[in-house]
Structures are given as structure tokens and as C-alpha cells.
Amino acid sequence: ISLTVNKVAGLTFDLILIPHTADQTTLLAKKVGEAVNLETDLIGKYAVHLFTRARSEGAKPESKINANFLARHGFL
Structure with missing residues (x-):
């Protein structure tokens, strides 16, 4: 399910x-x-990976995609 x-x-x-x-x-x-x-969603894992990578490479802090956004939408 x-x-x-x-x-x-x-x-x-x-x-x-x-x-x-x-x-x-x-x-x-x-x-x-x-x-x-x-079992976790592979797309969610991929989104977390991309987000973490972007943050480590200096993503702009004004980005609307952050950990809170991902958590609210079920990706974390």
C-alpha cells in the first residue's frame, strides 16, 4: 500500500x-x-540526497526548498 x-x-x-x-x-x-x-520512497531519498548535496555546495539560503519544506511534504 x-x-x-x-x-x-x-x-x-x-x-x-x-x-x-x-x-x-x-x-x-x-x-x-x-x-x-x-519501505521508504526512492524519490524521497533522491530528493534528500539532492538537497543535502546542494546545501554542501553552497545553495542560496533564500531557497524555498529546505528541510522544513521537505518534511512538511513528506520527503523527510
């Missing part, structure tokens, strides 16, 4: 779960703290 990260706070995160996914999976039966397998 595909989940969208909605919010990141410290070591926790909130997900967006569409009704179809809820109906077709057992995800809602999981209890807090119960183990699940998570």
Missing part, C-alpha cells in the same frame, strides 16, 4: 490513509506499538 506522511514530529509521524486502503487492508486492526514493515 502507499501511505502519505502528513506530519513529522521528533521520532513520530502522522499518515494519511484513504478509505479504500482502510477497507482493503488490515492496517486499521494494528495496535499502537505493533510492528509493521515500512
Whole structure:
């Protein structure tokens, strides 16, 4: 299934779960703290890599793409 990260706070995160996914999976039966397998998005990893590389090469500080922007949009 595909989940969208909605919010990141410290070591926790909130997900967006569409009704179809809820109906077709057992995800809602999981209890807090119960183990699940998570695989990260390769595009998100690539975006982080590009962002980190750009910062190390002296990206302009006025850029609107920063760690907060990426986190708000589910890439971190």
C-alpha cells in the first residue's frame, strides 16, 4: 500500500490513509506499538540526497526548498 506522511514530529509521524486502503487492508486492526514493515520512497531519498548535496555546495539560503519544506511534504 502507499501511505502519505502528513506530519513529522521528533521520532513520530502522522499518515494519511484513504478509505479504500482502510477497507482493503488490515492496517486499521494494528495496535499502537505493533510492528509493521515500512519501505521508504526512492524519490524521497533522491530528493534528500539532492538537497543535502546542494546545501554542501553552497545553495542560496533564500531557497524555498529546505528541510522544513521537505518534511512538511513528506520527503523527510
